[in-house]
Amino acid sequence: MSVSASLVKQLRERTGSGMMECKNALVEAEGDIDAAAELMRKKGLAKADKKAGRVTAEGRIVAACAADRSSGVLVEINSETDFVANGDEFREFAEAVAQRALEDGPDDLDGLLGCQIDGKPVETLRQEMVAQLGENIEIRRFVRYSGASQVAQYLHGARIGVLVEYEGGDEQLGKDLAMHVAASSPICVSTEDVPQQQLESEREILMAQARESGKPEEIIQKMVEGRLNKHLSEITLLGQPFVKDPDQSVADLLKDKGAKVVRFARFEVGEGKEKKEENFADEVMAQVRDS
Numbered sequence: 485m486s487v488s489a490s491l492v493k494q495l496r497e498r499t500g501s502g503m504m505e506c507k508n509a510l511v512e513a514e515g516d517i518d519a520a521a522e523l524m525r526k527k528g529l530a531k532a533d534k535k536a537g538r539v540t541a542e543g544r545i546v547a548a549c550a551a552d553r554s555s556g557v558l559v560e561i562n563s564e565t566d567f568v569a570n571g572d573e574f575r576e577f578a579e580a581v582a583q584r585a586l587e588d589g590p591d592d593l594d595g596l597l598g599c600q601i602d603g604k605p606v607e608t609l610r611q612e613m614v615a616q617l618g619e620n621i622e623i624r625r626f627v628r629y630s631g632a633s634q635v636a637q638y639l640h641g642a643r644i645g646v647l648v649e650y651e652g653g654d655e656q657l658g659k660d661l662a663m664h665v666a667a668s669s670p671i672c673v674s675t676e677d678v679p680q681q682q683l684e685s686e687r688e689i690l691m692a693q694a695r696e697s698g699k700p701e702e703i704i705q706k707m708v709e710g711r712l713n714k715h716l717s718e719i720t721l722l723g724q725p726f727v728k729d730p731d732q733s734v735a736d737l738l739k740d741k742g743a744k745v746v747r748f749a750r751f752e753v754g755e756g757k758e759k760k761e762e763n764f765a766d767e768v769m770a771q772v773r774d775s
Contacts, residue, residue, distance in 0.1 A: 487507060487510040487511060487515055491510055491515065491517060492506050492507050492510065494517060495509065495510060495517055495520055495521060495524075505524065506520070506524070509521075509523050509524045524615075541562065541564075541753075541754035541757045542562065542563050542564060542565055542566045542568070542569045542753065542754060543560060543561050543562035543563050543569045543622075543624075543753050543754065544560075544561055544569050544574065544575065544578045544642040544643075544753065545558065545559070545560050545639060545642055545643060545644060545645030545751045545752070545753055546558075546559050546561065546578045546579055546581070546582040546639075546642070546645070547559070547582060547637040547639055547645050547647065548579075548582040548583050548585070548586040549586070549635055549636075549637050550586065550635070553634045553635050553636070553655065553658070554630065554631075554632075554634070554635065555586060555589075555628065555629060555630035555631075555635060556586065556628070556629055556630075556635035556636075556637050556647050557582055557585045557586045557626055557627065557628045557629075557647070558582075558626060558627050558637065558645050558646070558647040558749055558751055559578065559581055559582045559585060559623070559625070559626040560623075560624045560625050560626070560645075560751045560753065561574075561577070561578045561581065561621065561622070561623050561624065562621065562622040562623075562624050562753070562754065562757075563617070563619050563620070563621050563622075564619040564620055565619060568617050568618075568619050568621075569642070569753075570642075571617070573613070573616065573617065574613070574617065574621075575642075577609065577610075577613055580601050581596070581601070581606055581623060582626075584596070584599045584600075584601055584606065585599070585626050585628060586628070589628060589630065590628075593623065593625065593626065596623065596626060597610070597623065606623070610623060625751070627647060627749040627751075629647055629649040629747070629749075631649070633649045633650060633651050633746050634649070634650055634651070634653075634655075634658055635647065635648070635649050635650075635658070636648045636650065636655070636657075636658025636659055636661060636662045637662055638659065638662035638663045638665075638666050640666050642753070643752060643753045644666050644750070644751070644752050644753075645666075645750070645751045646662040646663075646665045646666045646748065646749065646750050646751075647662070647748065647749045648661045648662045648665060648745060648747075648748040649745070649746040649747050649748070650743055650744060650745045650746060651743060651744045651746060652738075652741060652742045652743035652744060653738075653741040653742070653743030654741075657737075657741050657743055660726075660728060660737075661734070661745060661748075662748075663727065663728075664721075664724070664726060664727045664728075664734065665721065665748050665750050666750065667727050668721075668724050668727060669750060670719060670720055670721040670724055670748075671719045671720070672719075672720055672721070673720065673721050673722060673745050673746075673747065673748065674720055674721070674722045674723075675716045675720055675722075675723070677720070678716065678719070678720065683712075686712060686715055687708060687712055690707075690708045690711045690712055690715075691704070691708050694707045694708050694711075717733075721734050721745060721748065722734050722735040722738070722745075723735065
């Protein structure tokens, strides 16, 4: 059967899919636009399953914060290429997911995937985005802070995001702390928070290095403790020099403001993922084969 151009246009606006794909679906559904949309959705889910194993090392970090700064979220959503990650459709999807995580307060990633946006589960929308954009998309992780403390956020473009929960101080202090974490990458708030295994591993390395000096054991012990304390000051938030005023530590800044950092999270796009190296021709061929 033949379908009108206006019907094809309506289906394109509704699904975001290509003209021929919409036309073929309408023909198969005998002109029923609702049936055609459902048909395309089912086919889209099948396409999403085929792409599920592909590496997603690009993407966006998005954040959302309550107006009263009592709660906030940080979310990483990945794609295969930065071209898709920088597109409006991907950005709007990512921001909608972050807002849903903020408002619904899911306990974990599975809970977030089950949250509803415009009557559809986030996981269904993710699969539809895969079909629409032609790339694997992964909602990788999120963190949500909510309680009696204040929350601040900082985004460096779309590639680095920070969420800080703190007590005391003001809104500007929160922004400064979040920016500091983005720039200096501390692993935890204080030395007490450093994992014991990591602490012992660093001590063993420093001990082996110090013994090469041939100095007496009591001198070696002092050398190791001094170097270990220096290392701890470099990796903990409180020990680091404040980026906007390196003459004072973050601990000194907080003391001056009568404030305390409860916790923080720092996300960077694709960190810990092995990025697949492909040349452009191989990438095009891979998309052709999967389409």
